Amino acid sequence: MYKRQDYNFFEHQIHWFSIFNSFMMVIFLAGLVSMILMRTLRNDYAKYAQHSADDVEDRGGDAEESGWKLVHGDVFRAPRHLPTLAALLDGGGCAFPRAGPHDDEAHPPIHPTKAVAANELQGREAKVFELIARHFLACCARDATGRRAMIAKNSAKAVKAALGDDENDVRGHGYEALIRVSSGSVAGVRSLIGANYAGLLVGKAAKEVVALQPPALELLTHCLYDPRGLESALSHGAVKTTITLLSSFDAKVREKAAACLAILCFAEEAKEAAIEGGAVPLLVDLMKDPDLASRSAAAAALAAVTMTDEGKRRMVPSPDAAEVESVALLLALLREGDGPLATNVLKVVANVAVHPKARNQLRNSADCLSLLDGIIAGDNALNAKHAAIAKAAVLWEP
Numbered sequence: 001m002y003k004r005q006d007y008n009f010f011e012h013q014i015h016w017f018s019i020f021n022s023f024m025m026v027i028f029l030a031g032l033v034s035m036i037l038m039r040t041l042r043n044d045y046a047k048y049a050q051h052s053a054d055d056v057e058d059r060g061g062d063a064e065e066s067g068w069k070l071v072h073g074d075v076f077r078a079p080r081h082l083p084t085l086a087a088l089l090d091g092g093g094c095a096f097p098r099a100g101p102h103d104d105e106a107h108p109p110i111h112p113t114k115a116v117a118a119n120e121l122q123g124r125e126a127k128v129f130e131l132i133a134r135h136f137l138a139c140c141a142r143d144a145t146g147r148r149a150m151i152a153k154n155s156a157k158a159v160k161a162a163l164g165d166d167e168n169d170v171r172g173h174g175y176e177a178l179i180r181v182s183s184g185s186v187a188g189v190r191s192l193i194g195a196n197y198a199g200l201l202v203g204k205a206a207k208e209v210v211a212l213q214p215p216a217l218e219l220l221t222h223c224l225y226d227p228r229g230l231e232s233a234l235s236h237g238a239v240k241t242t243i244t245l246l247s248s249f250d251a252k253v254r255e256k257a258a259a260c261l262a263i264l265c266f267a268e269e270a271k272e273a274a275i276e277g278g279a280v281p282l283l284v285d286l287m288k289d290p291d292l293a294s295r296s297a298a299a300a301a302l303a304a305v306t307m308t309d310e311g312k313r314r315m316v317p318s319p320d321a322a323e324v325e326s327v328a329l330l331l332a333l334l335r336e337g338d339g340p341l342a343t344n345v346l347k348v349v350a351n352v353a354v355h356p357k358a359r360n361q362l363r364n365s366a367d368c369l370s371l372l373d374g375i376i377a378g379d380n381a382l383n384a385k386h387a388a389i390a391k392a393a394v395l396w397e398p
Helices: 013-048 053-058 068-075 082-090 123-140 147-152 155-164 168-182 186-194 197-207 210-223 227-235 238-245 251-264 268-276 279-286 292-305 309-315 325-334 340-352 356-364 368-376 381-394
Strands: none
Touching: 147 155, 147 168, 147 186, 155 168, 155 186, 155 197, 168 186, 168 210, 186 197, 186 210, 186 227, 197 210, 197 227, 197 238, 210 227, 210 238, 210 251, 227 238, 227 251, 227 268, 238 251, 238 268, 238 279, 251 268, 251 279, 251 292, 268 279, 268 292, 268 309, 279 292, 279 309, 279 325, 292 309, 292 340, 309 340, 325 340, 325 356, 325 368, 340 381, 356 368, 356 381, 368 381
């Protein structure tokens, strides 16, 4: 069964007339709306294009403007200090205005709504506007750190005394201030070295209360980025101290100790001291740590230590064993993902693959090469480069 279609539907003139009538109605309405819109825009443009005082007086009877009509002329106008504003915005000097928790039911924060010429306001009005503008810019600015002033005034020497205070809070605030001063700042690190912090921090890291050992180790790590700080730390037994702290019950202490040891081992004598001090098995155990940051820091330290032949041999303590635990652990860590941990693990794989036992285990693994190929084909360019180096080391034939 089927429903018969009426093929003569459009043969009747009345249907064509209805369609034509609807079409013309749409055109008429569209034209009417366009005409009203163009007329309104033309009148507004002519109205706001008048800048003379006489024209403003002629419109004195108009209602007070508000909303978009009040600020439209300033929205697309270039600011007077455009280069300065562009530098602030492009360089990260300004951010989105901060807002509170909105729990006081107060009115929205006062903020400037339009540009004002220098001579447009006088007296108290000018002062109020300047206060509002400065407050708004302060809401957009980044938090002041005082780093430059602290470095210029050599505050590191003054804060040094606080690290010997009996109160934990005082010492904690001292560590925090010094960490902020030296983070990513060559001048800040030099100020620490000039105040002889490296040797002091080695002792502090060993004797501090557990809660303050992480900041002490972090600050010591900052000192190691200067050759003088590295030399001073090594002479005060920094390698031995960090190896001892690898066994701490606190995860943050273990992480910071491994990270500090990784930087220390940029020096050849530190690598030898770490190997002789039994750091390799401790770092291998730390790569099993539940804390991701600790595992990553341990892998970074091993990447430095295994650059030496003795370090590679310590990674394979039992050549006669069917499987080397440390090599199996490296493969397990590679399966965790393609992040910073993988970067450090790939460096270790490339180093230990020189050892015949480790290389054979890696090559015979069911997924070692597929893991490396997956990282090489991934989006992380740094890890892809290290994975390619590791793959070449695994496939190398003597």
